[in-house]
Amino acid sequence: MKHSTVILMAGAACFSATALRSESAGWEEPRLRKEFLGSYGIDSRVEPDLSDTQREVLQQLEPLLRDDKSRAVTVLEEAGKTEPSARYDFLLGNLKLEAGRVEEAKRHYSDAIRKFPNYRQAYKNLGLILAQEQDFPMAAKALSKVLELGEADGTAYGLLARCHQAAGNLVAAESGFRQAVLLQPDVLDWRRGLLATFIRQRKTSDAIALADELIARDPENPEFHLQKGQVQLASGDLEGAAATLELVARAGWAKAPELHQLGDIYLKQEQPQLALSAYRRAFALDPAQAPAKCLRAVEVLAASRAPVEAAELAAAFRSTFGERIEAPDRARLARIEARIALAQKADERAAALLREATEADPLDGDAWMLLGKYHADRKEEERAIFMYERAAGIEAFKADAKVKIAQLLVGQSKLQEAVGLLKEAQQLRPRDSIARYLEQVEKVLKSRSGGR
Template sequence: MISSKTIKIAATGILCLAGAASLSAQFKTDQEFWNQPHITKTFAASYSMLAKTEPELAEEEQVIVKQVLEQLKLTNDKDAALKTILDALALNPDATAAFDFIAANFYAEKGDLKNAIKYYDSAAKKHPSFLRAVRNGAIMKVKEGRFEAALKDFTKAIELGAKDTTTMGLLGLCYVNTGKYFSAETAYREAIVLDPNVKDWQVGLAKSLLQQSKYEEGIAVLEQILVDDPENDILWSSAANAYLGLDDAETAVAIQEIVDRLGKSTPESLVFMGNIYMSRSLNDLALTYFQRAIKMDPKQDPSVYVSVAETMTARGTYDQAKTVIADVRSSFGDQLSDENSLKLLRFEAQIGLATGGGEKVIPILEKLVERDPMDGQALLLLAEFNSSKGTTDGYSRADLYFERATKVRAWEVRALISWARSYVSRERFGKAIPLLERVQVIDPQDHIGRYLDQVRKVYIASQGL
């Protein structure tokens, strides 16, 4: 027979919580994280009541708890045990908070987060100092991704006396996911003091440090973890980013090369390498990494590589840009949004104009304008190309496109300046002056002011005034 002094409230040790997004990548599965000893130990609490923080049981309530324990002992039928508790609560909704807590634990085991949180919150409401109900409810909310709500519960649990490694570590996780990185650092350090062997908290501490741009401290933590986990590509990549934050591109590249040699490169890490090499003007080498990244996952977001093509076009590395554009089309053709498709057409037009292939790209530009009559960039490129022909017909067409481009607010100033220069090249200085004056009204610029003065002087001289 179980005596009233040894009645134990059912706090399960099988609560395998799903990991939060910011940490899930550090483990093969979410289950792997939540099944770790330091997590399950927190839940595998004894069934004994804690006088200062948990509700006392009336005599008739003790009978029901005994019945539940006997059911579990004889058949381990947790559904039947849960029904017993729910029936008791149905008969008396104001019954002890212990009943709500037991029901919450059973629901947590079943993976029913909604009901688990409902009954943990109910238990805490009935008995505000019910520490385990508050803390377990917080952990369920972490599993559900409700970090703000979990943060409030963890704070209350600490006020009630909780100061175990899991409480402090998950508090840090909540702070990280709500952007409170300094507080996260403090919580993780406390969790590590309580248990220095938990890698999760060390990784969380490193993340909170890096988010605060404390790169050297973050690197020191990452290096400590990597001693025991040398093939963790995510940690290596984090270290590489930290070294980049210290403007140490050489070390950042070396670290990413390690990740690559481990065979654990991702599209993100390959793009990282490509960007580093591109910034150092090693364009052919950069291209190899971008191409590998594109081919690695046909379902990834092509916007990243559209941006790469844009950067290459702007830098004048046209051969590499054309290769990236071709690869993007072949790999992501069906996934390209209208916006990205138009961008690629613009880049091709810019490259064609810059490399003497203007006649070939005119149909592209005209197609862009046909799809969007307010495409200021395409209109301006058409205007400049026609102006560059130096023919009467070319100038006539150019003026029409320049005028249309000036009607597009975002391109108005650039179109006015380019149109004015076109007139200057034709020695039609009187036409250029009002255009430049308009620029100075819309967006005054010193160098345009000086250019305007020069054009005025030449105009006056040409008129013999």
């Protein structure tokens, strides 16, 4: 049966933040007037009957709906005082909602339901509002009632599916989105929701098939390509994910995060040249992005044993971000570049970079430790000890630095000092390997002192 409503909103698949869109532009059409006045008949199971008085009031409202909706509200409110009616409350809810008075609209819909407990359209409109407000538990109750009362409507199924999705009820959400797609095949939101449930349930083949369908329907929409790439990545299809993200990038749709992710994928595939390309594009695309995020790319590329590519990316990082690099990141960058230089056997450059790191951040324990190793490798024991002592002044590096100093002292036959430092290191962080080394040094010390 047809519904009598002032504002025909039952079929709206989209719902604005301020009001359900009015479809009363053609109010003069006889069909709409008959629906409004109940001339097509009323389904008494799901909407209240119209009394003669109510029908007269609705006739008075016809011109006001077109010319003076605020006056229409007044007429309905006055009529409701004389003859309380669920239908009046419902119509007031529609008008208040259209005016952006959402809380009042919710109250009117609730009053309509209280007066007529099976008022299906009131449940539906209330459910639409609650879903828009992301009050998913209450929205689910209202929308479930709509379906219980016999409305096979794509909007109700789709929004109820979203409620289940928000609650983590993914099987129910999938079922609801499938029904919504069946009833409203042209509403992409329902397919988006269905795709999200596939992804969360790790239904890889279903998700990719649906993503491909969405891409075929709207090939210029980057959202669907990106979702397909994420599914491929999650399923371990690195080659497919890289191809999809590369397509997105070459189409000009990618943002810096996607290019960073593409670089990471190439690194997992042990393709440092391609990773370098992706990371450099990420830098260039958004020079205003946080330098720390990009410095991470330099770091992971350096750790992948690709010193040439890592050196190029480090240079690109310095060129792109320049004076925006803050002291901690400058120290971190210098330390990364020093490791790259060491991997390339450029020891002097490495030492210079490490000194730059300690100047930028005197508490950079990693840099002090690497400088200590640099001087120790060159047999410059006193310089090495000095560097390790600086590292030992930083709590996180104290134990390791003391062990390094002790090892250098052993080489200088200063066993008694070495034993003391090793014992201090063990108190800070006990380790079996250091315990064995300490035992060996103590044995040598005891043998040299004649067993005393």
